[in-house]
Amino acid sequence: MEAEVKGIAVVHQAAASTERRPGGSAREQSPSSRENGGKPGLSLIVGLLFVALLITILISVSIGAIHVPVGVIAAAILRHNPLSETQRSILLSIRLPRVFASALVGAALAIAGLMFQGLFRNPMADPYIIGASGGAAVGACVGIVFLAEWSIFGYSAAALLAFLGSVLTMAAVYYLARARGRTNSVTLLLAGFAVGTMLSNSTYIFEIFDPNPEVGHRIVAAWLHGVISVPEWKQLAVAFVLLAVGSLSAYPLMRRLNTLALGDEYAHQLGVRVETTRILIILVGSLLTAIAVSLGGLISFAGLIVPHVARLLLGPDHVRLLPVTALAGAIFLVITDTVARTLFAPTELPVGILMAFIGGPFFLYLLRKNKREYTL
Amino acid sequence: MTPILDMTNVGFRYPERPVFERVSLTLQEGNCTAFVGPNGVGKTTLLRLAAGTLKPTSGRVELQGQSPTTMSLKQRSQLVALVPQQLDISFDFTVEQIVEQGRSPYLGLLRGMLHEDRRAVDRALSLADVSGLRSRIFNELSGGERQRVKIALGLAQEPRLLLLDEPTQNLDIGRQVELIDLLHFLRDEGITILASIHDIHLVHHNFSFVHLMGPDHSLTSGTPKDVLTPERIANAFNCSLGRHPLLMEATAINSSQGLQ
Numbered sequence: 240m241e242a243e244v245k246g247i248a249v250v251h252q253a254a255a256s257t258e259r260r261p262g263g264s265a266r267e268q269s270p271s272s273r274e275n276g277g278k279p280g281l282s283l284i285v286g287l288l289f290v291a292l293l294i295t296i297l298i299s300v301s302i303g304a305i306h307v308p309v310g311v312i313a314a315a316i317l318r319h320n321p322l323s324e325t326q327r328s329i330l331l332s333i334r335l336p337r338v339f340a341s342a343l344v345g346a347a348l349a350i351a352g353l354m355f356q357g358l359f360r361n362p363m364a365d366p367y368i369i370g371a372s373g374g375a376a377v378g379a380c381v382g383i384v385f386l387a388e389w390s391i392f393g394y395s396a397a398a399l400l401a402f403l404g405s406v407l408t409m410a411a412v413y414y415l416a417r418a419r420g421r422t423n424s425v426t427l428l429l430a431g432f433a434v435g436t437m438l439s440n441s442t443y444i445f446e447i448f449d450p451n452p453e454v455g456h457r458i459v460a461a462w463l464h465g466v467i468s469v470p471e472w473k474q475l476a477v478a479f480v481l482l483a484v485g486s487l488s489a490y491p492l493m494r495r496l497n498t499l500a501l502g503d504e505y506a507h508q509l510g511v512r513v514e515t516t517r518i519l520i521i522l523v524g525s526l527l528t529a530i531a532v533s534l535g536g537l538i539s540f541a542g543l544i545v546p547h548v549a550r551l552l553l554g555p556d557h558v559r560l561l562p563v564t565a566l567a568g569a570i571f572l573v574i575t576d577t578v579a580r581t582l583f584a585p586t587e588l589p590v591g592i593l594m595a596f597i598g599g600p601f602f603l604y605l606l607r608k609n610k611r612e613y614t615l
Numbered sequence: 616m617t618p619i620l621d622m623t624n625v626g627f628r629y630p631e632r633p634v635f636e637r638v639s640l641t642l643q644e645g646n647c648t649a650f651v652g653p654n655g656v657g658k659t660t661l662l663r664l665a666a667g668t669l670k671p672t673s674g675r676v677e678l679q680g681q682s683p684t685t686m687s688l689k690q691r692s693q694l695v696a697l698v699p700q701q702l703d704i705s706f707d708f709t710v711e712q713i714v715e716q717g718r719s720p721y722l723g724l725l726r727g728m729l730h731e732d733r734r735a736v737d738r739a740l741s742l743a744d745v746s747g748l749r750s751r752i753f754n755e756l757s758g759g760e761r762q763r764v765k766i767a768l769g770l771a772q773e774p775r776l777l778l779l780d781e782p783t784q785n786l787d788i789g790r791q792v793e794l795i796d797l798l799h800f801l802r803d804e805g806i807t808i809l810a811s812i813h814d815i816h817l818v819h820h821n822f823s824f825v826h827l828m829g830p831d832h833s834l835t836s837g838t839p840k841d842v843l844t845p846e847r848i849a850n851a852f853n854c855s856l857g858r859h860p861l862l863m864e865a866t867a868i869n870s871s872q873g874l875q
Contacts, residue, residue, distance in 0.1 A: 491724050497708075501768075504699070507668055508668050508697055510689045510691070550706065555712075
């Protein structure tokens with residue numbers, strides 16, 4: 240307590256001393272000193288994160304029931320030393336697809352979380368909390384239970400319906416929260432929470448109608464708990480392309496999000512088409528959510544934690560946060576999924592459940608700490 | 616010459632209550648005018664209508680002879696800036712990051728900040744005297760500091776018409792005088808200014824033109840000497856002559872002039 244009080248007093252003195260600096264010229268800082276002051280270069284951070292992601296993927300791929308040493312994998316890549324037939328088939332048809340899938344899921348959730356937090360002007364928003372994931376889950380369940388035979392590009396009907404479910408839910412939530420041409424963030428968050436909870440719980444009804452109870456139940460349950468599947472390469476490629484499209488279209492929206500932080504009216508005054516921008520953000524955010532849900536089901540909190548920590552470290556500029564959250568999200572989910580599948584080996588823990596155990600306490604910590612940030 | 620702002624018989628109502636009807640106001644390019652009136656009479660609404668963030672329910676608003684609704688958003692936002700009373704920022708943006716947003720009207724979908732945008736931001740920061748605060752977090756500033764940052768944000772937009780909603784609130788008397796000097800400096804640069812201000816003294820001594828909006832929403836315009844008579848002020852603000860130092864003083868001066 241005492242330390243806290245001291246801290247505040249020091250801050251005040253520092254503030255006062257900058258304020259009282261006499262003369263206009265003394266207040267001027269040269270632009271060059273400003274550029275270097277306190278802002279680590281974005282390209283350096285992104286570069287480091289990219290290397291970290293590669294290393295994480297390499298290590299995660301080597302871990303499992305049959306251990307394939309990192310050195311062996313590295314030798315196979317760099318010197319074309321052949322792997323044994325078992326190692327090859329484990330790596331190429333099971334582990335690599337799964338690790339890539341978790342990286343894609345992590346990146347997609349983190350960017351979607353960043354976009355929704357910016358849109359709702361609230362650091363508590365994430366695709367799971369505002370209902371996008373719930374909508375995607377209902378779409379996916381319809382696909383799993385009724386259209387199991389159907390697929391496009393290795394993508395089941397479940398994945399396509401997940402996107403549809405996510406977009407429709409977000410549109411519904413958004414219009415529920417609208418009154419007189421304005422959208423209140425608190426109402427939006429509450430509406431999202433209510434609709435999301437309704438939808439994700441309604442998925443249990445599909446079990447009753449399931450024509451094929453044994454198999455269906457297990458798949459639906461896996462979706463709801465967030466288990467990252469072992470996808471086909473074709474499906475991964477489509478997911479990757481969609482993620483790339485999503486992130487590229489997110490880029491120009493990030494600067495709009497910075498302007499929207501001044502409030503709708505001010506953003507409008509500055510020439511931002513507020514409604515159009517919001518709809519675009521919802522569309523791109525839903526697409527990203529659907530990519531994640533189609534590969535890994537319902538994973539809570541990942542989209543909350545990553546953008547939040549990135550914002551604490553780098554400040555709130557969304558343009559800078561976009562590449563950082565994408566890479567950090569990928570790293571975070573690759574690690575979490577590797578822990579989830581090895582912690583109680585040979586039994587796998589759904590990564591969604593592990594995430595709930597990490598994310599729940601983090602969410603509560605956010606609630607308690609620094610209440611200033613949550614005023615709307 | 617086409618006035619920069621021309622409002623003719625403008626009426627506005629919020630869904631639950633009417634604000635005013637048939638208000639007319641014209642601003643010639645290069646004027647620096649104050650806008651005075653009692654609380655809740657619709658000063659902020661009028662400024663918003665002028666800025667184009669609200670659409671009038673009746674009547675006509677024209678900026679440089681053009682309706683703001685037919686202008687592109689970009690065109691309008693390069694022409695008018697409104698410095699609001701209240702600015703709530705989500706997340707811990709720094710002062711510099713906030714003032715940079717004032718350049719949004721000049722940026723394209725992929726065109727980022729150029730050298731000239733940087734210069735405009737630096738100039739806005741130094742004119743509003745907040746260069747020293749540029750890396751501070753906006754939400755942690757004092758009321759007076761925030762006020763100056765809001766003005767810098769409006770200046771970064773480099774508007775032809777600058778509307779200010781109570782720009783002197785939260786400022787100490789020294790900063791109030793600096794603000795008035797800044798407004799005059801901007802006027803000399805050819806920027807048209809309309810500022811709603813509650814401090815009658817300040818208006819009296821520092822502005823050459825004033826609009827007074829009475830409780831019946833009627834506008835009286837002219838020099839402060841003609842418009843801000845004790846009787847008119849007492850009437851507009853529903854404050855009897857002997858109850859406020861400002862009015863007592865003014866009455867005293869008037870009566871002494873009468874004696875001579």
